[in-house]
Amino acid sequence: MLASYPPGRQRSAVVPMLIFAQDEVGSITPELVQEVAKRCGVQPVQVEECVTYYSMLRKKPLGKYHVQICTNISCLLNGGEELWKRACEQTGLGHKQVSADGMVSLEEVECIGACSWAPALQVNYDFEHLVTPERLDEILAACRKGDYVEKAK
Numbered sequence: 001m002l003a004s005y006p007p008g009r010q011r012s013a014v015v016p017m018l019i020f021a022q023d024e025v026g027s028i029t030p031e032l033v034q035e036v037a038k039r040c041g042v043q044p045v046q047v048e049e050c051v052t053y054y055s056m057l058r059k060k061p062l063g064k065y066h067v068q069i070c071t072n073i074s075c076l077l078n079g080g081e082e083l084w085k086r087a088c089e090q091t092g093l094g095h096k097q098v099s100a101d102g103m104v105s106l107e108e109v110e111c112i113g114a115c116s117w118a119p120a121l122q123v124n125y126d127f128e129h130l131v132t133p134e135r136l137d138e139i140l141a142a143c144r145k146g147d148y149v150e151k152a153k
């Protein structure tokens with residue numbers, strides 16, 4: 001990864017390296033911060049700044065299936081908020097909370113770039129478009145059972 005940046009610009013690899021590391025480990029640990037800082041030639045505090053700034057980076061593990069429901073304008077106008085409330089009711093979870101068994105976590109997110117297919121949500125790296133309440137129920141049930149099929153994997 002470092003070789004794909006121009007000489008002297010290895011610091012540009014901090015965020016992508018953190019994302020890869022988070023996918024591997026489950027969250028950004030203090031050890032990861034130290035390692036990424038060392039590899040990218042920056043101070044650990046600079047890595048910490050990235051971790052606290054970017055909402056996709058997290059210090060605590062989320063669920064095996066992280067369900068991110070968009071409630072931004074296009075989705076809001078097409079039922080996104082109803083989907084969010086329904087997901088909260090069905091799972092008993094709130095924003096960035098994880099089920100006791102670690103299978104599901106929920107997050108209310110800003111636009112995920114799928115406005116033309118609103119309401120949209122994401123399960124890990126998979127997009128779900130034009131989501132109906134019935135489809136949301138199917139998604140959540142599959143995530144709880146552990147058999148949600150991730151197309152992006």
Ligand code: FES
Binds near residue numbers: 071073074111113120
């Ligand atoms: S507003 Fe929901 S995907 Fe853009």
